[in-house]
Amino acid sequence: MKLHERAILPKGFKCASRNCGIKEEGRDLSVFCSEVRANAAGVFTKNKFPGAPVILGREIIKNGALRAIIVNSRVSNVGTGVRGIENARRMAIAVSEEFGVPENEVIMSSTGVIGKQLPIEIIENGVRGISEILEADPVVGAKGIMTTDTYPKAISVSVDEAVITIVGKGAGMIEPNMATMLVYIFTDAEIETPVLDEMLRDAVRDSFNMLSVDTDTSTSDTCVIMANGLAGRVDEGQFRETLEFACIEMTKMLARDGEGATKLLLANISGARTEEEARFIAKAIINSPLVKTMAYGADPNIGRVLMAVGKCTDCDVRPEKIEIRINNTLVYANESRVNFDEAEVRKLLGSGNVEIAVNLNAGLGCGTAYGCDLTEGYIKENAAYYSS
Amino acid sequence: MKLHERAILPKGFKCASRNCGIKEEGRDLSVFCSEVRANAAGVFTKNKFPGAPVILGREIIKNGALRAIIVNSRVSNVGTGVRGIENARRMAIAVSEEFGVPENEVIMSSTGVIGKQLPIEIIENGVRGISEILEADPVVGAKGIMTTDTYPKAISVSVDEAVITIVGKGAGMIEPNMATMLVYIFTDAEIETPVLDEMLRDAVRDSFNMLSVDTDTSTSDTCVIMANGLAGRVDEGQFRETLEFACIEMTKMLARDGEGATKLLLANISGARTEEEARFIAKAIINSPLVKTMAYGADPNIGRVLMAVGKCTDCDVRPEKIEIRINNTLVYANESRVNFDEAEVRKLLGSGNVEIAVNLNAGLGCGTAYGCDLTEGYIKENAAYYSS
Numbered sequence: 001m002k003l004h005e006r007a008i009l010p011k012g013f014k015c016a017s018r019n020c021g022i023k024e025e026g027r028d029l030s031v032f033c034s035e036v037r038a039n040a041a042g043v044f045t046k047n048k049f050p051g052a053p054v055i056l057g058r059e060i061i062k063n064g065a066l067r068a069i070i071v072n073s074r075v076s077n078v079g080t081g082v083r084g085i086e087n088a089r090r091m092a093i094a095v096s097e098e099f100g101v102p103e104n105e106v107i108m109s110s111t112g113v114i115g116k117q118l119p120i121e122i123i124e125n126g127v128r129g130i131s132e133i134l135e136a137d138p139v140v141g142a143k144g145i146m147t148t149d150t151y152p153k154a155i156s157v158s159v160d161e162a163v164i165t166i167v168g169k170g171a172g173m174i175e176p177n178m179a180t181m182l183v184y185i186f187t188d189a190e191i192e193t194p195v196l197d198e199m200l201r202d203a204v205r206d207s208f209n210m211l212s213v214d215t216d217t218s219t220s221d222t223c224v225i226m227a228n229g230l231a232g233r234v235d236e237g238q239f240r241e242t243l244e245f246a247c248i249e250m251t252k253m254l255a256r257d258g259e260g261a262t263k264l265l266l267a268n269i270s271g272a273r274t275e276e277e278a279r280f281i282a283k284a285i286i287n288s289p290l291v292k293t294m295a296y297g298a299d300p301n302i303g304r305v306l307m308a309v310g311k312c313t314d315c316d317v318r319p320e321k322i323e324i325r326i327n328n329t330l331v332y333a334n335e336s337r338v339n340f341d342e343a344e345v346r347k348l349l350g351s352g353n354v355e356i357a358v359n360l361n362a363g364l365g366c367g368t369a370y371g372c373d374l375t376e377g378y379i380k381e382n383a384a385y386y387s388s
Numbered sequence: 389m390k391l392h393e394r395a396i397l398p399k400g401f402k403c404a405s406r407n408c409g410i411k412e413e414g415r416d417l418s419v420f421c422s423e424v425r426a427n428a429a430g431v432f433t434k435n436k437f438p439g440a441p442v443i444l445g446r447e448i449i450k451n452g453a454l455r456a457i458i459v460n461s462r463v464s465n466v467g468t469g470v471r472g473i474e475n476a477r478r479m480a481i482a483v484s485e486e487f488g489v490p491e492n493e494v495i496m497s498s499t500g501v502i503g504k505q506l507p508i509e510i511i512e513n514g515v516r517g518i519s520e521i522l523e524a525d526p527v528v529g530a531k532g533i534m535t536t537d538t539y540p541k542a543i544s545v546s547v548d549e550a551v552i553t554i555v556g557k558g559a560g561m562i563e564p565n566m567a568t569m570l571v572y573i574f575t576d577a578e579i580e581t582p583v584l585d586e587m588l589r590d591a592v593r594d595s596f597n598m599l600s601v602d603t604d605t606s607t608s609d610t611c612v613i614m615a616n617g618l619a620g621r622v623d624e625g626q627f628r629e630t631l632e633f634a635c636i637e638m639t640k641m642l643a644r645d646g647e648g649a650t651k652l653l654l655a656n657i658s659g660a661r662t663e664e665e666a667r668f669i670a671k672a673i674i675n676s677p678l679v680k681t682m683a684y685g686a687d688p689n690i691g692r693v694l695m696a697v698g699k700c701t702d703c704d705v706r707p708e709k710i711e712i713r714i715n716n717t718l719v720y721a722n723e724s725r726v727n728f729d730e731a732e733v734r735k736l737l738g739s740g741n742v743e744i745a746v747n748l749n750a751g752l753g754c755g756t757a758y759g760c761d762l763t764e765g766y767i768k769e770n771a772a773y774y775s776s
Binding site: 047215304306308315337378 | 682691698
């Protein structure tokens with residue numbers, strides 16, 4: 001399986017983005033739409049303070065069909081009470097009027113500062129006329145949803161005659177719980193809603209739900225898939241595999257572009273007692289500030305990996321059985337440090353990917369988690385980010 | 389209750405420290421001893437990769453009595469197998485010979501790099517003659533156990549005629565589980581071992597076990613108390629309260645001197661469904677990188693606090709009931725941001741203490757956790773820290 005060199009939107013999908021005036025400069029509003037009704041499914045944050053778009057989105061997605069998605073950046077519409085819900089609905093109404101589609105087939109997201117009301121008139125004004133500037137390039141839509149991302153993210157991959165395209169944003173406040181920050185998946189394959197829903201949940205489980213930039217679960221995480229059927233039926237098994245592949249690729253992109261990140265950090269656990277324990281330990285490794293700073297410093301510090309595995313006190317972790325590899329070099333086995341070529345491993349770690357593989361030799365559970373290093377850049381970005 | 393202006397060791401306790409040659413400069417070896425046998429109790433890390441001193445220490449403390457404690461810094465004796473256990477034992481033997489006390493009444497700790505063998509001959513050499521330079525000032529002992537701490541930590545407090553003195557070190561890899569990094573408590577009060585053990589566990593529960601610098605649980609966490617009885621019996625209830633007070637004071641010192649920290653971060657949860665949930669949410673707040681960087685930036689970012697509370701998805705968190713105070717200013721209630729004086733709160737946050745109080749209005753559970761802000765200093769210290 002391999003990504004297209006250049007992302008495209010599947011047949012019948014278009015998008016547009018513009019600066020509508022929420023941000024002083026840069027695009028702050030995106031719309032994605034399908035020319036026909038698309039089967040749809042979605043997963044949302046489990047955070048107990050969900051934003052208004054998440055509260056409303058959970059209702060809308062129950063219909064199992066969508067025509068359009070509208071997203072603004074800069075203000076998240078979280079912690080905004082009844083007025084927030086009303087404003088989220090007005091976003092859908094604006095799109096419904098502009099595109100002539102049913103209001104309940106439009107889903108909305110907002111990302112940015114928490115606790116401020118949306119400048120809803122500005123957004124409504126921005127939607128007017130946006131149907132006249134639609135394009136087939138998903139990067140255009142990706143640009144309007146960025147907050148602290150350093151570049152717009154869109155990827156495409158083929159299944160038979162159909163295409164799967166993912167547009168995503170990430171950067172910070174990322175340890176999704178049932179979704180990632182904002183991810184929209186478009187396909188022209190023909191798939192029934194219940195199957196689509198199940199496929200999405202399966203794919204999210206091993207991709208976006210195994211991503212963590214900073215252990216902090218956003219109040220706005222949303223992942224929606226739209227399948228408009230214009231390319232006809234595809235092999236279901238192959239679609240499932242391809243969707244998961246594409247979701248993992250997008251997960252890696254989001255991880256590598258985490259706030260301040262310079263490297264992708266990947267923890268690969270095998271031989272755990274259960275799959276649940278493997279996933280738990282993988283997350284513990286990629287979330288450990290000491291492992292994250294070790295990745296940044298490109299130092300093969302075995303002690304920190306041992307510590308991170310060992311702090312999973314409810315898991316079956318037996319020091320005498322554990323093997324650790326860093327970027328494919330065996331560094332720990334038989335309860336002691338292996339005599340490996342440190343200079344060589346440092347060079348590998350400097351390259352941009354840090355892969356920590358731990359075999360617990362305790363069972364058949366395995367799992368992979370995705371994160372990034374922790375650098376001064378994260379601190380700068382988040383200490384300087386003012387809430388008002 | 390109040391701390392002595394200057395810490396002293398209780399009657400019958402002495403300590404010494406020196407540079408024995410493990411570090412190029414600075415003290416790297418400390419000994420604490422009691423002139424008579426002291427009742428003793430201890431708690432240790434729950435990390436699944438405990439260091440050799442922890443493995444051996446768990447056995448030694450079962451005797452319920454100690455004469456001396458020996459600690460080296462720079463090398464932690466973790467991940468060192470059978471030879472590590474042997475070396476830890478040799479530390480106790482060296483003290484036993486130098487002080488003429490039973491070997492099984494000497495407990496040892498090592499702190500520093502993981503995965504390297506102790507330079508045991510250098511340590512044995514360092515112990516020789518150390519009984520001739522004993523002092524009554526606990527700061528002398530505190531100096532020899534420092535790693536990345538910026539200053540030595542020792543506090544004293546009185547109970548009746550007795551004194552409780554705590555010597556501790558912290559800084560990084562701190563989210564203790566049944567103990568903190570290294571904390572030694574000395575008292576001349578007369579208390580039986582089983583009572584001492586219970587009092588220690590109670591005090592640790594609400595102090596060191598509610599401390600987190602970076603969510604990372606060390607493989608060496610140790611907290612030991614010695615009560616030599618030279619000041620006679622004291623009021624038990626008062627001793628218990630004083631011990632807890634002193635442990636919380638030391639916890640705050642360790643938090644505030646976390647690696648790179650500029651501020652103490654305190655989360656005070658009330659009205660939780662259970663005490664367990666209160667403790668869980670308090671930890672979630674002080675461990676959130678976004679809350680930690682907000683503390684550093686002195687910004688009253690309510691969204692990040694909501695996010696951190698809301699990500700405790702298994703707790704009884706109801707947005708409509710929650711009240712949030714930052715440094716005693718009400719900032720969130722009735723599902724929306726309170727109109728408070730932001731400039732004033734920023735000034736308070738700049739002062740060195742960031743206190744976040746959350747009332748969940750869901751029950752009677754309460755709990756407080758202690759942490760620190762996250763700064764470039766943490767990154768620098770830990771990205772530059774080489775394991776060899």
